[in-house]
Structures are given as structure tokens and as C-alpha cells.
Amino acid sequence: MLLIRSSVGRKIIMAVTGQLMVLFVILHVAGNMTIYFDLINAYAEKLHAFPPIVWSYRIIMITVVLTHIVFGLILKIENLLSNPHGYVIKQSIRKTFASETMIWSGAFIALFIVYHLFHFTVQSINPELSARLNTDAMGRPDVMNMLVGNFQIASIGLFYVSGMIALLLHLSHGVQSSFQTLGLNSEKSIPIIVKAGKLAAFLIFVAYVSIPILIMVGLMDL
Template identity: 50%
Template sequence: MLPTSSVGRKLMMAATGQMMIIFVLFHAAGNSTIYFDKLNAYAAGLHAFPFLVWAVRLVMLVAVTFHIYYAIRLKLENNAARPEPYQKKKEIESTFAGRNMVWTGAIIGTFLVYHLLHFTLQVIDPATAARAHLDSAGRPDVFLMVARSFQKAGIVAGYLFAVTALWLHLTHGIQSSFQTFGLNGDRSFPLVRGGGSVAALGLLAAYAAIPAVIFVGLLLR
């Protein structure tokens, strides 16, 4: 049953947000295997369990759908309930990341579609698709696909723009989700805010580093 109260909707959005944060953390860890020339082995290992891969994809699709739905609904409810003076006061007190959650979310959503078309479905540039090239072990050459893609300035710029939006979204989203679950006391909130900022910055570094180091020629075979 879907939540009918504003509090329930906030809890649902926070829960789905944290599910996506966990996925983003694991995805970053998996991507890091590229530094040790283990990306092809990692990808092949994942796809040795197609049921698990598709189960995770389905869960994340549901989480993303609910997250977007409740984000839009809560935004509309808040706009309808707030008088203009409160809105102006709130804008002064809030952060840039908090004020632009809708926009950074839209950027992330658009990028996610592109990312799936690029590296999952591999239809953006079929000539560099992993399934079109095998490595020495006979596995789809994911490393080659990633390396060739990130040698193109436009693709790198797009990815860096998207992960910057992700950083801003997480800077506010992590602390906001924990606040929703009650960690908003005088002692706990500074820790949540600081921890959320550090985690968001760490993920920015993790996701931005790969296209950057490949583009400047520091990570090539």
C-alpha cells in the first residue's frame, strides 16, 4: 500500500534515496577495478549471474520510479502550502544544493538514460561496444569500450557535468534522508551533515577520476 500522508511520502522518498546511494557506492567500488586491469573480469563475473543482475536492475528501477514520483509530489505539495514570505525566508536559509534538488535530479535522470544506452545497451557507439571486441581471455572488452569513450572530450565533459550534479544532489540528499529518519538532533545532525558531505565528495572523486585520468592518458593499456 502506498503512503497517503506527507510523512509517509517523505519516508518513502528517503528510503528509495538510500537504496540508490547504496547502489552508487557498490557501482563505484566495481568501477575501481579498472585501475588494476580487472574491469573485464569484474564485468564477466557479474554477468555470470544474470538473474542477480536483472533482479538488482528491477529493484533499482522501482526505487528510481518511486523516488521521482514522491519527489515531484512533495515538491508540488510544498509549493502549494507555503505562502510567499515563507518561501523567500526559506530560500535565504537553504543551501544551493537544497534549492536545486529538482534540477540536479533531472540532470541525473537524463544522464542515467544516456549511461544505460552507452555502457549497458551499448548503442551509442557500436564500434567501441564491449561485445564487439574480446580481450585475451575471450571476455567482452569493457576496458576498451570505456577507454575509447573517455578519450573523447565531449563524452568526458558530459560525464563530469553529470557527476557534479550527482555530488550536489547527494550533498543535500544524504543528510536530508537521515533527517527524515529522525537523526536531526543537536548532536547527531552535525555528524550527519558532515558525513553526508564527505561521502558525496568521495563519490564525486570516485566517479570523476576515471574519465579524467583516461582523458589525460594516465590510464591506458
């Protein structure tokens, strides 16, 4: 099939799965923001109210993530094979640190996701803080307690912050790149999309890291 075999087709797969994940990341961080209104436990309870929806959602996301990873690796390997002789001296003009390190920022994000799933979804890391085991005053799983308890451990907080730095890098190139690959731009809009992509990556980053950082520095507590 053209989509899977062709170089451009594979890039389109990367762009579409990438954009779906960006959408997910935005929804996720919007949910996170309920913490500032003291609604995180309520939000978490609502979110998990209908298991069939939760599970179909999870299956879709796993497929998307795995597809993105598999094709990302294939493309990367092909690219390495296409330029086997290095230059003795090579200068880059427009390439950015972010664009160059997509494979590494992506790999780190993948690692982060695995940890994050065991940490806050399966909740098998630091089980004593698990929201499933501790309920709040209204009998709901106490997500707030789990977050604060975990992020007060500096190593965990810092790991989350570094995961988000990887995400920042990945998105600062990935967002505009996906628009280019899908042809959703024009001569005029390219510079705007490049800037907007970086801005979006930065806003997402700030929103995410605000929680562990505030908890770590003690500005957010139970």
C-alpha cells in the first residue's frame, strides 16, 4: 500500500499520528489544570466512569503511539543508510537542535510514557500513594494525594520535568513539521505555523511542568 511503502506516505502517517497525540496531550493537560480549581479528584472520577470508553480510548492511543514509534524508527534507519559517509566538516544552517534530535526526544518520551503509565495508571510504583488505595473525604480515589506525595520526592519530580523538556523539544519541531508534511500550509503561512508550533509546544510544556514544580518547591500542598 502506497501509504505504508512510500517515503511520503510514511511521513504522512507520522504527521497524522503525531497530530493525534498532540491533541491527546492538549486534552490531558487541560484535565490536569483542574488541579488549580481543586477539582482533580472529581475530574478523575468522571473520566473513569465508563470503562468501555476508557478502554477503547486506551487501545486507540496505544495503536497511535506504536505506529508513530515503528514508522519513526523505519524512517530514521532509512535516513541513516541514505547518508552513510559523513563529512569531515559539516555546517548546519537552518536545522535546529530540536529537529536534529527528534529520535532521541522521541525515545525519551516513550520511556517517560511507560514510566508514567506504571506510575499513575497502573499505580504500581510507590503503591502506598496509589489513588486507588487512598480515597478522599468524598470516597473518591485521591489523585491529589498521589500527585503531591510523589512529586514531593525530588527524583520523581525532576524526571517528570525532564520528560516534559523532551516533549517541548519534540513538539517545537514536530508541530510545524506535521503541517508541512500534510501540506497544510502555504508560502505565507509557513513562518506563522513554525512560530505557532513552537508557542504551542511551550505553552503545553509550562502547563504540564507547573504542577510538579509547584509541588516540589512547596507552593502546592494538600
